[in-house]
Amino acid sequence: MKLSEPEVRRVAELANLALGDDEIGRMAHDLDEILTYIDKLNELDTTGIEPMAQVLYDAGETATLREDRERATLGNAAAVANAPLAGSGYFKVPKVFER
């Protein structure tokens, strides 16, 4: 196994994802299968190959700076309208610090 159940729990913690015990087992199995398949990439020597983070193409020079002008914003009411819990124009969340 490339990924033990404790490791799966650790990754779930990093991802802020609560997984049930049955899900952990299934996830370990699935991730193992996928990571084994992915090992295929090691057949390739990529020494000196640039990593590609974005699609690259030839393009003319462009004016990427836009004019600095005032624009209407979304507005506070619209911004918090989808919040599960809001108050006084803010998103409300459970307490972060215990006193």
Place this chain on the structure above:
Amino acid sequence: MTLYSIDSIRAGLLAKQFTAAQLAIEAIAHGEAHNAKTNAFLTFSPERALAAALEVDKRIAMGEDPGALAGVPIAIKDVIVTKGLRTTCGSRLLEKYVPPYDATAITRIEAAGGVIIGKTNCDEFAMGSSNENSAFGPVRNPVALDRVPGGSSGGSAAAVAQGTAVLALGSDTGGSIRQPASFCGVTGVTPTYGRVSRYGLTAFASSLDHIGPFARSVADAAKLLGVIAGRDEMDATSAFAPVPDYGAALDGNVRGLKIGVPKEYFDGLESETGDLVMRAVEVLKELGCEVREIQMPHTPYAIATYYIIATAEASSNLARYDGVRYTSRAAAAGTLTDMYRVTRGEGFGAECKRRIMLGTYVLSAGYYDAYYLKAQRVRSLVARDYTLAFEEVDAIVAPVSPFPAFKLGEKVDDPVAMYLSDIFTITGSLAGVPCMSVPCGSTREGLPVGLQILTRHFDEVTMFRVADAYEKASN
């Protein structure tokens, strides 16, 4: 309902045979009637459709130009945000999410007189190849109701195939427009990366995400792309390249065009799909194209590359669904961290969880170089295959999927097998080149098969020219 085209609607409106309002009402009634069978739509938008249609009718009555998409009923994949109109992304988490703004593609469609009739079903956050990952039930293929429509834009493909919408928007990250188009027997286009603004497209994998059209003809798909393409200052990755008149390119003349057929794509494809695609290649030869075999040696590495890059980006993009801003929050959460974890654990479906986990793992300390950086380097090699191929040929043709629409439930328990079915669409996505699926016949069972056409960055003109010439010759 009559199978309208953009042109036939325009002609009908100008000749006063029908009004845009009548058409909008008819289209929504058609969609509602079909939804019990195909489940293509998650939400209908009768008020918004009627308001847009009445505006078109008013412009026509005043003798004004009603716009390039005047009165055309259009369905929108539910990952593209619409102001005041529920946008679920196929997820329980966003079941009640009502966006406060419109995507740029939506604004442009409505400015051109297009009539948005509803939001279409899709795999949750566009993650899937069968539409079975929707929290709101799978879509059924209108051609064969026991089969999947493909994914992730299955609802958009079905809405066009069943005759409800004349056009639809989908999104494509690794094949999510082309594959459902091929499964449902319609045309689907993934334009060059950056050709259409992603502003308002819910992010899955930002370096791979595209918005693109579905239509029943190449000409209609080209027209819709012409409306939505072009620089948008709200998306820094949207391209400055001018948008040509795609319709003008559809002159049927492909004589002398050099077409490449990648050897790697046909190895082992001894099936009806392979035969139908090769028959389409013969048609292109008869039209005067010069067909030659080319090599795309890094094709076998594309899926592994894609499932590292796409999941890594997804794990970051989906971090925002944490119970703070987007409607859903786990009721039981006592602490902030618990709220994040339980909200996400309850809200995401199995496939999203799998991809978030994989993406988090490949980005985590100690694995970044081995997985993510390695995949980015291999992505360069896959893209280089295209650069080299396009030094020899003007267009590449290939299958879209190794097989036609499969039965619901057939592959749902085997994620790797499902991932492997994306083999023919993923290389184009990684390279960011324009690619599309155009119908090229049906199997003996009557299941549609798609021909994939790929061209150089921003050369949608050649892609449409080849597709249109093939479409005309095969009809």
